[in-house]
Amino acid sequence: MPWFSAAAVVLIGVGLYMSFFVAPTDYKQGEGYRIIFVHVPAAWMSMFIYVVMALWSGIGLVFNTRLSAMMAQALAPTGAMFTFIALWTGAFWGKPMWGAWWVWDARLTSELILLFLYIGFIALQGAIDDNRRADRAGAILALVGVVNIPIIYYSVKWWNTLHQGASVSITKGSSMGEVMLITMLIMTFGFWAYSIAVALARVRSIILERDRESTWVSQLPEMRTR
Amino acid sequence: MKARHKRFGFLLVGLAGLGLAAWLLLNALDSNLSYFFSPTEVAENKAPKDHVYRLGGLVESGSLQRGQELTVRFVVMDNANKVNVEYTGILPDLFKEGQGVIAQGRMGPDGVFVAEEVLAKHDENYMPPEVAAALEKSHREGVTGMQKL
Secondary structure (H helix, E strand, O other), X not given: OHHHHHHHHHHHHHHHHHHHHHOOOEOOOEOHHXXXXXXXXXXXXXXXXXXXXXXXXXHHHHHOOHHHHHHHHHHHHHHHHHHHHHHHHHHHHHHXXXXXXXXXXXXXXXXHHHHHHHHHHHHHHHHOOOHHHHXXXXXXHHHHHOOHHHHHHHHHHHOOOOOOOOOEEOOOEEOEOHHHHHHHHXXXXXXXXXXXXXXXXXXXXXXXXXXXXXXXXHOXXXXXXX | OOHHHHHHHHHHHHHHHHHHHHHHHHHHHHHHHOOOEOHHHHHOOOOOOOOOEEEEEEEOOOOXXXXXXXXXXXXXXXXXXXXXXXXXXXXXXXXXXXXXXEEEEEEOOOOEEEEXXXXXXXXXXEOOHHHHHHHHHHHHHHHHHHHHO
């Protein structure tokens, strides 16, 4: 876990430096486009974390494992945060470039629904006192919400939207300058490392909290000294 | 069959059902989810005539005329059809001839689209100005090369 934290600090540090000082200006949008280096990685993470969360929820439902539900619970706040960052930076980008903070096009609306799904998941799981029932209810919500992910991703392809199409795709490569792409990928890996570090730290405290009555927790060195 | 196989089966069937439901729903909504109408759709009378809608396309090169005060007139096209647009107000920075634009407003009786709001739409290409200039240059050379042939 300390490794992931260190990697996150280094990668995001280098990524931010490159975003501001190394990456060239854009031919059309000038300096304003630099917000992309936070916006796109955050948006990717918001979708990716949801898929991982749904995967853990599915595993939890099928195999009745407790840890997988805790992993899903640990990931949700981070995913919600990235969704919020994506929406927020998007608004700041949209105002100067498009001329609007917010529009109700398919991409923006489906990303907003993703934020509500995360919040709904956190609220539902928090509202039920019994852990197992809370996990079950949360898992079902997470799995139902997963239909939204392909909708977000393909929204710019399926419908006319104000939001532009994808700059980077696995099948078509990228339509960005090389240095720009590298900077964006560094930021993405930094966000990955951050998410892993935070999720693991959070799952550790969830385990301790849920097992606080058990003998193994009371025998931890930190507890015995008290 | 073990219990967990059964649960896995339920899960798969549930997800497939959900996916199908979502697909049917989106299909039913179809064009209602689109943010704007293209000039071709307007020409085919697919756009609503009597209320506000958005029109999207490229600003035709050389079509921008500045009138009195802040009134501008330009042509939005999609390489097949064109629509004349009139707008009074401040244009976004990225608004340029040859660039993407989305105008919200209604069609006037004279066939001129009167916009209340104009948004700039940019594409997914990002590159340094030097690269853009080089691309432009090679494109021009390519075009003149073609003309010589």
